[in-house]
Amino acid sequence: MGNIEIFASAGNGIITVLSLLIFVVTTVLVARGKLPYKKGLSYINAGIVFEFITVYTNFQMNIEYAKGEQIDILVFIQLLLALVSMLCLAAGAFVILINNQATKAIIVGLGSIGSIASVYFVFFFPDNYIISNMQAIFIFSGFLIMSIAFWSQLHRRHATGFLTAASASTLITIIIFLKNFLGISSWEIINSWYISPLFYNIMAIAYIAMNADFLANKLENARREIVKYNLRIKEIIKSSPFPIILSRLSDDRIILANKNAIKLFGIDERELEHYRLKDFFADSDNRTVLTERLEEEKEVSDFEVLVKSYNGDTPFWLLTSATTIDYNYDIVLYAAFQDITSRKNREDLLKNQAIRDPLTSLYNRRYFEEEVKKRISQAQQSNGIYSVLMSDIDFFKRVNDTYGHKIGDKVLIELASACDKALRDGDIVARYGGEEFVIYLADVDAQMAKVVAERLRNTISELRVPTDDGRTVQFTISIGISSSKISDNIDTLIKTADEALYKAKQNGRNRVEVFCPEDLKGLDISKMAMHKDENSNRHPIFEKEESEEISLLDGVGENKIIDNTTKIENNKPAKES
Numbered sequence: 001m002g003n004i005e006i007f008a009s010a011g012n013g014i015i016t017v018l019s020l021l022i023f024v025v026t027t028v029l030v031a032r033g034k035l036p037y038k039k040g041l042s043y044i045n046a047g048i049v050f051e052f053i054t055v056y057t058n059f060q061m062n063i064e065y066a067k068g069e070q071i072d073i074l075v076f077i078q079l080l081l082a083l084v085s086m087l088c089l090a091a092g093a094f095v096i097l098i099n100n101q102a103t104k105a106i107i108v109g110l111g112s113i114g115s116i117a118s119v120y121f122v123f124f125f126p127d128n129y130i131i132s133n134m135q136a137i138f139i140f141s142g143f144l145i146m147s148i149a150f151w152s153q154l155h156r157r158h159a160t161g162f163l164t165a166a167s168a169s170t171l172i173t174i175i176i177f178l179k180n181f182l183g184i185s186s187w188e189i190i191n192s193w194y195i196s197p198l199f200y201n202i203m204a205i206a207y208i209a210m211n212a213d214f215l216a217n218k219l220e221n222a223r224r225e226i227v228k229y230n231l232r233i234k235e236i237i238k239s240s241p242f243p244i245i246l247s248r249l250s251d252d253r254i255i256l257a258n259k260n261a262i263k264l265f266g267i268d269e270r271e272l273e274h275y276r277l278k279d280f281f282a283d284s285d286n287r288t289v290l291t292e293r294l295e296e297e298k299e300v301s302d303f304e305v306l307v308k309s310y311n312g313d314t315p316f317w318l319l320t321s322a323t324t325i326d327y328n329y330d331i332v333l334y335a336a337f338q339d340i341t342s343r344k345n346r347e348d349l350l351k352n353q354a355i356r357d358p359l360t361s362l363y364n365r366r367y368f369e370e371e372v373k374k375r376i377s378q379a380q381q382s383n384g385i386y387s388v389l390m391s392d393i394d395f396f397k398r399v400n401d402t403y404g405h406k407i408g409d410k411v412l413i414e415l416a417s418a419c420d421k422a423l424r425d426g427d428i429v430a431r432y433g434g435e436e437f438v439i440y441l442a443d444v445d446a447q448m449a450k451v452v453a454e455r456l457r458n459t460i461s462e463l464r465v466p467t468d469d470g471r472t473v474q475f476t477i478s479i480g481i482s483s484s485k486i487s488d489n490i491d492t493l494i495k496t497a498d499e500a501l502y503k504a505k506q507n508g509r510n511r512v513e514v515f516c517p518e519d520l521k522g523l524d525i526s527k528m529a530m531h532k533d534e535n536s537n538r539h540p541i542f543e544k545e546e547s548e549e550i551s552l553l554d555g556v557g558e559n560k561i562i563d564n565t566t567k568i569e570n571n572k573p574a575k576e577s
Contacts, residue, residue, distance in 0.1 A: 004059040005193035012193050019197035020052055026204040030211045040095030040149070041207060047088030047142055048203070052196070054081040054139070082138035083115065089142030093149035136180035143173040158217050161210030168202040230328050243337040247277040248330055255332065264337065266309035275310065277333070282306045282315035290322070294333070299323040304340070317344040357431040359409060360416035365438075368430035372440045373490045375428075379442070380488060387449035387483040388490075389439040390497035391419075391456075394476045394509040396435040403467055410465050411475060418463060422456050438494060446483035446514050453479040453512040461510065476510035485517055 006016045027045040031038040061074040087110060150166035153159055175195065234256065237244045243261035247254045254267070254275045262269050265280050281287040283306045293300045301321045308315045322335040355367035363371070372388070379386055393399070393415065400408040412435065419429045419437060428440040441449055457477055465473040480500025482493045500515040507513065 003191055003193050003195065004055060004062065005191065006055065006196060007059045008193065016052075016193070016197045016200075019200040020049065023200040023204045023207075024049065026207050030207045033211055033214070035211060035214050037096045040092040041210070043088050043092030043095060044146055045092075047085045047090075047092060047146070048200070050081055050085035050088060051139060051142070054078055054085060054135075055196075057081055079135055079138070080115070082135045086110070086138040086142035089146045093145040096149040097152055133180075136176065140173065140176045140180065143169055143176060147173050156213065156217060157220060158213035161206045161208070161213050164209055165203060165206035168199055168206065172199055226326075226329070229326075233325070233327060240336070243339075245277060245335050245337075246327060246332045247335070248332055249324065250330070252276040252278055255328070255330075261337070264309070264339070265307070266311050277335070279310065280307045282308045290320075294322060294324070304344075316341040357416075360413055360431050362416045362420065362437070363428060363430035365430060365432050368428060368432070368438055368440070369490050369494075371428060372493075375440065375442060376484075376488050376490060379484070384443060385445045385484045387441045387444045387446055387481055388493040388497045389441065389449060389453055389456075389479055389481050390432070390494065390501045391437045391439070391453075391477045391479045392501055392505070393435040394478055394505075396475070399473060399475060403471075403473060407465065407467050407473060411473060414463050414465050415460060415475075415477070418459055419456065422459055423452075432494075438497070444483075446481055446485060446516075449481050449483060450512055450514055453481060457510065457512060478504035478509050479512045480504055481512065481514045483514075486515060486520070 006012050024045060027041060031042050035041070057074060057078045061071050061078060064074060065071050090110065147166055147169035150162050150169055153162040154166070156162065172195070179191075233246075237246070237256060237258045240258055241260070243264045244258050245254055245261050245265075246256040253273050254277060255273060257265075257267060257269075257272060261267070265275075267275055278287055286306055290300060290303055290305060293303070299322070303320050303322070305318050305320050306315050307318050317340050319338040319340045320335050322333055324331055325334045326332075327334075355363055357364045376386065378384070393411065396408065396411070399411055412431075415437065416429075416431065419439065423429055423439065423441075426442050430438050432438040441452060444452065457479055461474070461476050463474070465475075467473060478501055480497045480503065482497040482500060486496050487493055496515040496519075499519070500513040504511045504513040
């Protein structure tokens with residue numbers, strides 16, 4: 001390819017060397033990328049460099065020959081350089097053609113044959129004509145194989161670089177053929193020194209274009225994979241038996257929802273992006289917790305959310321699993337839902353059954369004691385006051401004996417309803433057992449509690465419960481009061497309120513009595529678990545008493561109701577209801 005005219009002047013040489021250097025640097029930069037055929041381009045680069053050195057050796061050989069020096073060694077070196085150039089070009093071509101390393105057997109075979117032929121025709125049977133042809137064949141074969149390799153890559157979607165390299169290498173191959181095999185050397189373009197630097201620059205541009213083509217192909221392949229991925233996601237969402245929604249993280253807009261989700265949330269599919277996922281959360285705090293967990297964990301499983309349909313007011317419960325994914329060149333929230341409203345209703349029912357009295361729907365004894373214990377602990381932190389009321393229906397046994405247990409149940413229900421209506425939302429009223437009811441009043445001292453109790457007692461005394469035979473039942477209650485001045489222990493408060501209740505019964509019933517600090521004087525204070533005693537939840541004076549919560553149905557059919565709540569102490573007369 002090259003012409004010794006390159007070295008005829010310093011200007012020609014500098015331009016050519018700079019062009020070759022640009023080509024070499026470009027090859028190095030391109031080879032640092034992820035091109036699958038970068039090793040082939042490096043081999044071709046080496047072959048072109050060796051071809052340039054071959055031209056320079058030819059120039060030096062002509063100088064030595066003009067001086068009359070022996071040039072056999074230079075001729076042999078020139079042939080070897082031409083052979084190495086061909087082998088490098090062929091190796092690069094094989095890498096590009098078969099997308100792998102060149103076949104070593106072919107390269108080694110060609111190199112061995114070429115080396116033996118060079119030694120034979122230079123040192124043993126010198127023949128200038130054969131040597132000249134061998135050099136031309138080596139260079140021509142290398143460029144021919146290289147051009148074929150470049151042309152073979154035009155099937156690629158982006159192949160501007162290969163087309164440029166193929167065109168340039170083919171033109172050089174034709175020039176070599178015309179010059180060395182057809183003997184056409186009169187054309188100025190064939191013998192022009194600038195052919196080489198022009199070729200080097202074109203190849204540098206071709207390598208840069210190859211790298212750009214590779215990136216364009218890679219980007220297009222990535223886009224196709226994204227499209228396939230999005231289609232798979234869409235198909236998965238559509239075919240899922242669970243409601244699924246995709247919403248953009250940037251603005252919370254819904255971009256995809258399957259039919260189950262559309263039906264569940266009442267969404268108009270034609271105006272999907274008009275909705276935001278947050279519009280369906282009935283509890284904003286619930287959504288905040290979900291968002292915070294997603295930010296921390298990137299994925300949330302089995303998270304319960306309270307939601308509502310777009311045009312509905314009744315909230316319902318869903319179990320959601322959510323994560324963030326890439327979809328359609330955006331980061332989106334992938335959320336799958338499962339309706340658990342019926343399960344939550346069952347849970348609420350079971351929970352309610354565990355803490356509620358089945359007859360009156362008031363809280364039961366167990367819940368009252370646990371909840372009031374918490375309330376007292378909170379009140380202690382702020383030096384708050386509180387009171388506990390223990391009430392009992394007067395002569396309730398007579399009601400059951402006279403009117404029957406069915407009417408007795410009605411009396412209990414009416415009493416429970418009256419208590420619930422008369423008290424504040426923050427107060428707690430519970431059925432403690434049988435006909436006994438216990439009340440916790442927050443921020444109320446004993447004096448105010450007595451006012452509340454008197455009002456409640458008067459309200460109860462005005463109640464009328466109809467019977468099946470047209471009669472009415474009127475009844476009264478007695479109430480005992482204990483307060484935070486007595487103790488901060490729930491058991492002690494209940495027992496002292498019960499002591500006050502017993503006193504109200506003894507003093508004529510239908511009245512209110514308050515357990516005062518003075519009433520503690522007759523008790524053994526050293527054994528009492530009160531006054532900030534955190535190590536006991538039970539008053540020692542009541543340790544002998546077995547207090548059990550009774551069933552409302554105990555004694556039904558036997559004309560009696562077991563009332564063990566009246567057993568205060570063995571040495572005291574039993575209260576008559």
